[in-house]
Amino acid sequence: MQKDENLPLLRQVMLLINxxxxxxxxxxxxxxxxxxxxxxxxxHFLQGLGSLPAAPxxxxxxxxxxxxxxxxxxxxxxxxxxxxxxxxxxxxxMAIIIILxxxxxxxxxxxxxxxxLVDSLHDxxxxxxxxAMTSLYLLTSLDVLQSGLGMVSALDYLAxxxxxxxxxxxxxxxxxxxxxxxxxxxYMVILVGRRTEENAAIRRLxxxxxxxxxxxxxxxxxxxxxxxxxxxxxETRERNRLAREIHxxxxxxxxxxxxxxDACIEMMDISPDMARKQMELIAKTARAGMNEVRRSVSxxxxxxxxxxxxxxxxxxxxxxxxxxxxxxxxxxxQPADMRLSQDEEDAVYRIVQESVxxxxxxxHATEIDVSLSCQERRMAIVVQDNGIGCAKIEQGFGxxxxxxxxxxxxxxxxxxxxxxxxxxxxxxxxxxxEI
Amino acid sequence: xxxxxxxxxxxxxxxAVVLAATAFGASRETVLTVxxxxxxxxxxxxGNCYAVMDAAIARFEQAHPNVRVxxxxxxxxxxxxxxxADQFLLGREPDVFLxxxxxxxxxxxxxxxxxxxxxxxxxxAVSTGDFYDAARQSGEAGGVQYALxxxxxxxxxxxxxxxxxxxxxxxxxxxxxxxxxxxxCAQVTRDTDGDGTADQFGSYGxxxxxxxxxxxxxxxxxxxxxxxIAEPACVEAVEFAQRLEELYTDCDITAxxxxxxxVAFRPFLFSDYRTYQPYPWRIKRYSDFEWDCIQxxxxxxxxGRSELSTVLAAISSRSSQQALTWELLKELTCSDETxxxLYTDSHSVSxxxxxxxxxQTQQILRQDTPGESQLGxxxxxxxxxxxxxxxxxxxxxxxxxxxxxxxxxxxxxxxNLSLQLQRVQRELNEYxxx
Numbered sequence: 001m002q003k004d005e006n007l008p009l010l011r012q013v014m015l016l017i018n019x020x021x022x023x024x025x026x027x028x029x030x031x032x033x034x035x036x037x038x039x040x041x042x043x044h045f046l047q048g049l050g051s052l053p054a055a056p057x058x059x060x061x062x063x064x065x066x067x068x069x070x071x072x073x074x075x076x077x078x079x080x081x082x083x084x085x086x087x088x089x090x091x092x093x094m095a096i097i098i099i100l101x102x103x104x105x106x107x108x109x110x111x112x113x114x115x116x117l118v119d120s121l122h123d124x125x126x127x128x129x130x131x132a133m134t135s136l137y138l139l140t141s142l143d144v145l146q147s148g149l150g151m152v153s154a155l156d157y158l159a160x161x162x163x164x165x166x167x168x169x170x171x172x173x174x175x176x177x178x179x180x181x182x183x184x185x186x187y188m189v190i191l192v193g194r195r196t197e198e199n200a201a202i203r204r205l206x207x208x209x210x211x212x213x214x215x216x217x218x219x220x221x222x223x224x225x226x227x228x229x230x231x232x233x234x235e236t237r238e239r240n241r242l243a244r245e246i247h248x249x250x251x252x253x254x255x256x257x258x259x260x261x262d263a264c265i266e267m268m269d270i271s272p273d274m275a276r277k278q279m280e281l282i283a284k285t286a287r288a289g290m291n292e293v294r295r296s297v298s299x300x301x302x303x304x305x306x307x308x309x310x311x312x313x314x315x316x317x318x319x320x321x322x323x324x325x326x327x328x329x330x331x332x333x334q335p336a337d338m339r340l341s342q343d344e345e346d347a348v349y350r351i352v353q354e355s356v357x358x359x360x361x362x363x364h365a366t367e368i369d370v371s372l373s374c375q376e377r378r379m380a381i382v383v384q385d386n387g388i389g390c391a392k393i394e395q396g397f398g399x400x401x402x403x404x405x406x407x408x409x410x411x412x413x414x415x416x417x418x419x420x421x422x423x424x425x426x427x428x429x430x431x432x433x434e435i
Numbered sequence: 436x437x438x439x440x441x442x443x444x445x446x447x448x449x450x451a452v453v454l455a456a457t458a459f460g461a462s463r464e465t466v467l468t469v470x471x472x473x474x475x476x477x478x479x480x481x482g483n484c485y486a487v488m489d490a491a492i493a494r495f496e497q498a499h500p501n502v503r504v505x506x507x508x509x510x511x512x513x514x515x516x517x518x519x520a521d522q523f524l525l526g527r528e529p530d531v532f533l534x535x536x537x538x539x540x541x542x543x544x545x546x547x548x549x550x551x552x553x554x555x556x557x558x559x560a561v562s563t564g565d566f567y568d569a570a571r572q573s574g575e576a577g578g579v580q581y582a583l584x585x586x587x588x589x590x591x592x593x594x595x596x597x598x599x600x601x602x603x604x605x606x607x608x609x610x611x612x613x614x615x616x617x618x619x620c621a622q623v624t625r626d627t628d629g630d631g632t633a634d635q636f637g638s639y640g641x642x643x644x645x646x647x648x649x650x651x652x653x654x655x656x657x658x659x660x661x662x663x664i665a666e667p668a669c670v671e672a673v674e675f676a677q678r679l680e681e682l683y684t685d686c687d688i689t690a691x692x693x694x695x696x697x698v699a700f701r702p703f704l705f706s707d708y709r710t711y712q713p714y715p716w717r718i719k720r721y722s723d724f725e726w727d728c729i730q731x732x733x734x735x736x737x738x739g740r741s742e743l744s745t746v747l748a749a750i751s752s753r754s755s756q757q758a759l760t761w762e763l764l765k766e767l768t769c770s771d772e773t774x775x776x777l778y779t780d781s782h783s784v785s786x787x788x789x790x791x792x793x794x795q796t797q798q799i800l801r802q803d804t805p806g807e808s809q810l811g812x813x814x815x816x817x818x819x820x821x822x823x824x825x826x827x828x829x830x831x832x833x834x835x836x837x838x839x840x841x842x843x844x845x846x847x848x849x850x851n852l853s854l855q856l857q858r859v860q861r862e863l864n865e866y867x868x869x
Contacts, residue, residue, distance in 0.1 A: 042518075055525070
């Protein structure tokens with residue numbers, strides 16, 4: 001932070017030195033001819049010069065130029081020049097006006113312009129700017145140019161004065177110029193140093209970031225393992241629950257029915273009335289068991305069917321699948337409300353879910369047509385995709401599961417893998433829930 | 436809508452300001468300044484020293500309405516160089532100014548003078564051939580014409596006719612030579628009253644430099660980089676001056692002896708001739724004898740006769756009115772009216788051939804010249820044609836001073852003048868190259 005305060009201070013000191021130098025050289029250019037003229041030594045003074053000196057008032061350009069230079073710099077620092085690009089033309093421009101007005105005798109102002117502007121440039125822009133300014137600096141340092149333009153050097157003016165005052169003035173100009181140069185070099189050294197530190201800090205931060213990333217990816221894989229593990233655990237838990245349910249409901253009912261039936265067989269010959277009562281009891285137990293099973297099954301129903309009608313649930317399913325797979329899934333249900341029983345709805349939902357999943361997973365389909373239709377108390381489910389299909393159909397778990405579900409409902413399944421993959425399922429409808 | 440009205444108003448205001456500024460600028464008169472020397476450069480007394488300049492300015496102002504020409508009066512010849520230098524230093528130099536011969540080298544080298552070559556080329560009314568060569572060359576440096584001759588004065592040989600008549604010698608022709616000059620000088624230099632010392636002399640004030648000019652020799656080369664005093668033509672001239680000097684060994688010749696009529700020849704500026712020839716000056720100064728002027732005697736190797744002294748006029752290189760200043764410069768240097776006035780209101784000679792050779796000028800000169808004087812159209816144009824321009828590099832004045840003292844020392848030594856002059860040349864070369 002301390003360096004950030006040092007740089008503006010250096011810049012301000014440089015500005016003051018430049019002001020002092022320009023004022024001093026200007027004074028030499030104005031006062032020397034005036035002095036020579038007042039003392040009647042004009043011819044003597046002119047004799048010592050190589051070319052006609054510019055009129056003293058031309059130094060006013062230097063004063064105006066300097067004021068403009070400082071104004072541009074202030075406006076630039078306060079951000080009033082928009083993008084600030086103007087400053088890169090204006091400041092060197094002003095510097096050149098001053099340098100020309102001062103007969104190319106002092107070009108340290110270009111260094112000041114560099115110090116003022118270089119900080120806000122980067123890469124190619126900075127190289128271009130520094131290159132241009134270096135060329136200008138070299139160009140304005142040429143004595144040949146000075147004499148070529150017919151400009152009289154301040155040294156020639158100083159030659160008019162005698163020994164000691166001349167030496168003093170030359171020393172002053174030399175010292176201030178050298179100081180300006182030293183400050184410039186100091187500024188650049190500090191600036192480069194600061195840039196190097198900044199780069200090192202950036203590299204350090206990058207390293208830390210990479211390490212953090214590595215850690216994060218390790219954590220991520222651990223988290224995946226954990227998720228898989230917890231999924232397996234949930235599966236096991238669910239199996240256990242199912243086993244319990246079956247044991248508690250079906251097992252219980254079937255045990256009751258078996259026992260009741262055995263009793264019935266025994267009682268049939270002794271007391272047909274008792275047997276009839278016993279049969280009624282068995283039927284009641286079976287019904288209760290049936291209800292128990294229903295309750296269990298309803299606890300296992302897919303989430304969507306719990307909350308929506310089948311058509312809505314299917315639409316949601318297809319919508320989600322479409323979103324996750326980017327395959328286009330067209331759903332066509334006729335009629336929209338089919339009043340199916342719960343197990344039929346479950347079967348339809350599962351079949352559609354399995355078919356679409358297969359089409360996407362194995363067939364890599366991009367277009368899937370799902371159509372549900374009812375005709376003569378039979379429901380037809382057709383899922384056609386444009387995937388790769390398969391010539392020889394292997395009976396996997398999915399297909400077998402589907403067939404089993406359909407068999408339970410008295411339906412049938414046909415598959416064809418020659419043109420994409422086509423599943424046709426047919427379910428006889430019961431209208432109502434009597435079993 | 437409001438924005439539109441505002442813009443329109445701003446536009447109207449701006450154009451009004453521009454129009455007003457243009458109208459004001461057009462109606463305002465341009466002021467040109469001229470740098471003028473008070474009195475004659477050759478110290479010849481004149482009546483109104485600004486008469487020629489005033490008339491020229493009046494003509495110029497009449498031809499250019501809205502232009503006013505100003506000058507600072509009262510700057511004497513001895514102050515003029517310093518005044519001009521000071522004005523240049525202060526950035527207030529006049530647009531057009533007279534340039535004294537001794538300042539021309541410095542001003543041209545400094546770049547203070549506007550080069551005139553392109554102006555001369557593009558102006559069909561003026562050509563460098565209008566001027567006598569020597570006069571034009573005075574305004575030329577490094578092959579560039581920086582100034583045009585405003586007025587000039589050649590050197591002539593003053594002849595004491597009374598003295599020559601008493602000695603039975605006819606007044607020499609205009610194309611006389613060193614030999615004629617030397618013979619007459621040797622003949623008239625003698626003791627007339629028998630007191631043992633010579634009291635009548637051949638010449639007064641004729642120096643090796645006069646001999647140099649009449650022998651086609653130059654002391655320095657054109658750009659002042661080397662000295663040529665050891666060249667054969669120079670050595671010849673210095674030898675002649677030395678021989679002439681030997682005639683007057685142990686004699687004390689002063690200007691007074693000349694004024695009293697004891698000297699036959701004396702180099703004389705044309706302006707002095709013009710001053711003293713007419714009545715009443717003629718009576719006042721040289722009442723005891725009849726006199727006249729002829730050309731300087733010619734040397735064996737040269738065609739020129741004398742050095743021409745020329746006051747030039749030039750344009751400041753920093754003047755903002757290049758076209759007008761050129762017109763003004765032409766009015767001063769190339770206008771027949773202005774140049775003709777040099778013969779009526781000044782004592783100098785016009786560098787324009789057509790003015791100096793015109794019947795009017797001849798008429799004026801005749802009116803001023805009494806009796807059978809030779810001066811007139813016959814000798815003045817010849818003198819001007821045969822004159823040579825003095826060199827005018829920057830260090831010329833200093834180098835000339837040094838050369839005069841060195842050559843004078845060399846001439847005192849009787850042995851091998853040529854060798855002595857070679858030493859002088861070496862020393863002067865050293866000076867010039869530093």
